[in-house]
Amino acid sequence: MRHTAYVFDAYGTLFDVHAAVRRHSVKVGPDAQQLSDIWRAKQLEYSWVRTLMGSFMDFWQLTEQALDFAFAKVPSADPQLRQDLLEAYWQLDCYPEVPAVLKALKADGARLAILSNGSTAMLEAAVKSAALDQVLDDIFSVDAVRRFKSDPAVYDMVTTAWRLYPDAVSFQSSNRWDVAGAARFGFRTVWINRSSQPDEYRDLQPDLILPSLEGLPTGG
Known part of the structure; x- marks a missing residue:
């Protein structure tokens, strides 16, 4: 979906x-x-x-x-x-598939954002270094709410700013605890399990588990 x-x-x-x-x-x-x-x-x-x-x-x-x-x-x-x-x-490498996946989603008309514990300055530097600034619509930093994930106020920044119900948002994270917090908030969640970790937080299951972002549905 x-x-x-x-x-x-x-x-x-x-x-x-x-x-x-x-x-x-x-x-x-x-x-x-x-x-x-x-x-x-x-x-x-x-x-x-x-x-x-x-x-x-x-x-x-x-x-x-x-x-x-x-x-x-x-x-x-x-x-x-x-x-x-x-x-x-400040100049971390992005994973190899990231630019192509984000560009494909953008070409398909999707709205794209980062939601992170990182400070605004850290995130802007990383995005610029990876040349992702042209495909992202927003960068949401916890600086705005002064709480870290998985506090619900963090996830609420997206729905408030974009005027969406939580289930209209597909949220992708490699951190299982982050996925649990987002699922509890009501996002559709995708766990990017890059290192084949065992599942946890079984009462807050992701909607999809992928080894990388490559499996995200894009295109027609």
Whole structure:
């Protein structure tokens, strides 16, 4: 089933969150993937805890704090690489299929947006770097509501701005917890399960599970 409104999570769905460390993996050393995994895990944990506490902090600050924690946990990685990794995060690679899928949806008349925990500045930089600025209609950042996913107020930004009922929106995310939050809100959800993770949140099932964005219905 095709929709007229497609909304995408950014990090892990459109953009490869591990690309920053991969770009400097030789310098980071043999524990590069471990460093990247911890960095991502703490970044998300900080966002959830901040929302629970009602103490919002810019996602970029959380990203910096998470990297500092990762360096502390991985002593083999040189903290002198901190600035190089942070700079790389502003220009993350998008997944190979992303440009073609978004262009096909746009050509089919769909409205396209990003809905992300990322700050506005982070998202605009990533979109420009990946040359996606010509196909996206909107970028929705949690900066506007000062809460992180999966708070319902985040998903409500889309329906309010676009004047749509939730079930008119197809929401794509690689994060199962994000899909659960979007499903609870009422979006039609697509879990982009890039790393073949087991299912969870079984009471909040996605409408579709795909290994990449390539399976999204496009065209006539």
